[in-house]
Amino acid sequence: MEVMITRRGGAGGEAGAALTAVTPYAGITVTVSNGEKSHTKTTGADGTAVFSGIPGGTWTVTITDGSNTRSETVEVTMDYLVSLSFIVATINVTYPKGSTCTATNGVTTLTAPDTGGTWACEVKTPGTWTVSCTDGTKSFGRQVTITEDGQEEAISLYYKLYAYNRGDSCTAVTGGWTQYGACSGSFGSSSISFTGNESASTANVTRNAIDITGFTSMVIIGSVSSTANGVCFQGCGLLEADSNNRVVSWDQAGHGGFTKTVDISGLSGAYRPLLQVGLAHTCKGTIYEVYFEV
Amino acid sequence: MIVYIDGDYQCHASQEDGLTAVESDFFDGKCRAFIEGYRLVPEDAVWVRPDGTEIAGEMIAPWRPYAELAAAQREYDLSQIGGIRRENDELLADLAAMIDVVYQTDMERIESDV
Numbered sequence: 590m591e592v593m594i595t596r597r598g599g600a601g602g603e604a605g606a607a608l609t610a611v612t613p614y615a616g617i618t619v620t621v622s623n624g625e626k627s628h629t630k631t632t633g634a635d636g637t638a639v640f641s642g643i644p645g646g647t648w649t650v651t652i653t654d655g656s657n658t659r660s661e662t663v664e665v666t667m668d669y670l671v672s673l674s675f676i677v678a679t680i681n682v683t684y685p686k687g688s689t690c691t692a693t694n695g696v697t698t699l700t701a702p703d704t705g706g707t708w709a710c711e712v713k714t715p716g717t718w719t720v721s722c723t724d725g726t727k728s729f730g731r732q733v734t735i736t737e738d739g740q741e742e743a744i745s746l747y748y749k750l751y752a753y754n755r756g757d758s759c760t761a762v763t764g765g766w767t768q769y770g771a772c773s774g775s776f777g778s779s780s781i782s783f784t785g786n787e788s789a790s791t792a793n794v795t796r797n798a799i800d801i802t803g804f805t806s807m808v809i810i811g812s813v814s815s816t817a818n819g820v821c822f823q824g825c826g827l828l829e830a831d832s833n834n835r836v837v838s839w840d841q842a843g844h845g846g847f848t849k850t851v852d853i854s855g856l857s858g859a860y861r862p863l864l865q866v867g868l869a870h871t872c873k874g875t876i877y878e879v880y881f882e883v
Numbered sequence: 884m885i886v887y888i889d890g891d892y893q894c895h896a897s898q899e900d901g902l903t904a905v906e907s908d909f910f911d912g913k914c915r916a917f918i919e920g921y922r923l924v925p926e927d928a929v930w931v932r933p934d935g936t937e938i939a940g941e942m943i944a945p946w947r948p949y950a951e952l953a954a955a956q957r958e959y960d961l962s963q964i965g966g967i968r969r970e971n972d973e974l975l976a977d978l979a980a981m982i983d984v985v986y987q988t989d990m991e992r993i994e995s996d997v
Contacts (some may be wrong), residue, residue, distance in 0.1 A: 807937060819925075826943075829953075830973055838909050840941040852922070852930075852938050855945040872978050 594684030597855065604849045606665050610639040610650055611672045613697070613714040618705030623647060629807075630824045640814045643669075674713035678740040682708045684722040685748055692720045722746045727883050729803050748873055752795060752862050771861060774876070781864065785817065785872030790865060791858040798859035799829035804881040805854040807837070807862070809877040811876040819843065827853070836860060839876070853881070884910045886918055892930050894921045895945060909943050914959035920947035 607833040610619045612632055615812050618627045619638040623646050626730050626777045630638040643665055651660040684690045686706035692699045693712040694716050701708040709747055712718055721730035727748045735742070756779040757765050766776070771789030774781040785791055801807070811822040830834055837860075862879055866872040887895040887902035895902055905925055910918050918924040924930045924940035931937055945952055 648958065736964075805932075805934070834944065834953075836941040838941075842941070849942075850938055851938060851942055852932060852936075852944045854932070855920075855947060856949050860952075875905065 591826070594630070601818070602761050605641075606645065607644045607668045608639075608643045608648065608650070608663075608665060609668075609670045610652065612636045612637045612652055613674055614652075614654060617652055620651045620653075622649050622651070624722050632832055638660050672713075676713055676735070676738045676740075678712050678715075678734075678735045678738070678742070679745040679775075680710040680712060680718065680720060681741065682710055682720055682746065684746040685724065687720040688724045689744070690720070690722045694718050720744055720746065724748070729883050731803060745817060749880055749882045750799070750801075751878070751880045752799060752875065753781065755877055762797070762799055763862075766793045766864075769794040769865070774864065779877070781876045783822070783864070783866040783872070783876070785821075785866040785869045787868060787870060790868065791861060791872075792824075792865035794828060794863045795861045796803070797798070798861050800859045801827075801853055801881050802857040804883055805852070805880050807851040807853050808880050808882060809839075809841075809849040809851070809864075809876065810847070810878040811841070811849070811874055813841060813844050813874040815871045815873045816842065816844065817867050817871045820863070820867055821872045821874040822866055823872070824863075824865045826851075826862050826863050827856070830859045832863065835863070884907065884913075885901050886923065888923050888925075891929070892922045892924045894918050894923050897969045907943065914956055916955035917959070920945050920952040920955075921948075922946045 608621055613636050615632055615634045615636055616679045617632050619632060620627060621640050621643065628640050630640065633742065645666050647662060648660045648665050649660055650673065651658060659673055659675055661671065661673060663669060663671055680692060682690055684706055688705050689704060690701035690708055692710045692712065697714065698714045699710055701710070706783055710720070715735050716859045717732055717734050719732050721728060729746050729748055731744050732744060733742045733744055738798060752763050753759060754764065756777065769792040772786050772791040774783040774791060774793050781793065783791055804874050807827070815821070820840055824838060826835045826838040828834065834855065837851055837853060839849060841847055841849055864876055866874060887898050888905055889895065895917045898904065905923055907923060907957055917937055922944055924938055928995045929937050934984050935947040941977045
């Protein structure tokens, strides 16, 4: 139950104040009562009900839709705007500092009070809420579904999400990188080294599937020291969350440092990044970073 | 499997004017709907995405929603399984008929020996 009380300037004091109940619901019953008198109205299409000529004093405001009921007691001394809802849920948002963060269900848009990077966003209407952040040039959003009073959801928004960063396996995101196939890359303090094998694949994949919804590119930074038939990293890509089906595939040919950008703008959902070298001992390469970006 | 790419590197399952043939095992066993929802940038090519990002090959990624492509592929795989099951049933029926002929022949020989 949540009530927001806003006093508005008005005729002040005693009889004649306007008590406005604001709700997210059209067509529900609102009753105001001071124990002696009681008035009932139905909210309009905008979810509000206005009671005029309310004498000063203690009033109980009750909303009901036949199944749910909420009440709050207020002290009326001047015009009052009271906000009531059957549902109050919290979306705990983490977003890049300095960005503007909003939440919208298509009807109501809420804005974070600051750009500090965390926001406990209270929503009062069930349904799907899109939470987004922007720094003016980049934007990122995720959806969350609210169904119950008291529900709490946590979401994190990023413009760039690492799956591997120069020695850091980003375990909180990836669950760690595990061997895929017969042989594994060698995980050092600042990179992953791969050496191919004639008889068995050398590859690693993340344990967790990573939700890449909203990102447009997967970027891999690495280097190649030797190849087989001109190619080193071969058959890399993204695997489905619960199968070995490759959804995206990339190869890297040539020698030296590289920054590989893979288009993932056609994908939504969770997938597992796969790193792999060709079936030859001359396939030798190093991976420094793997990340997703908007 | 050979697929055919257009000027925007989108894949096609059959040859048409203006398309370039590319060999890739990524599409082995894949149906037309799956193939034609993908983009293939060959090793020596660069595709410039509408937002200006340069994507160098080799890179293979869907440009249609992957959920649709996966659903089409599942439907194709199921239809293939149905066909194989029918062939299997026919082979089993033929085998049963052959065994029956051999049995009958053997029984006639045994009875004539008796």
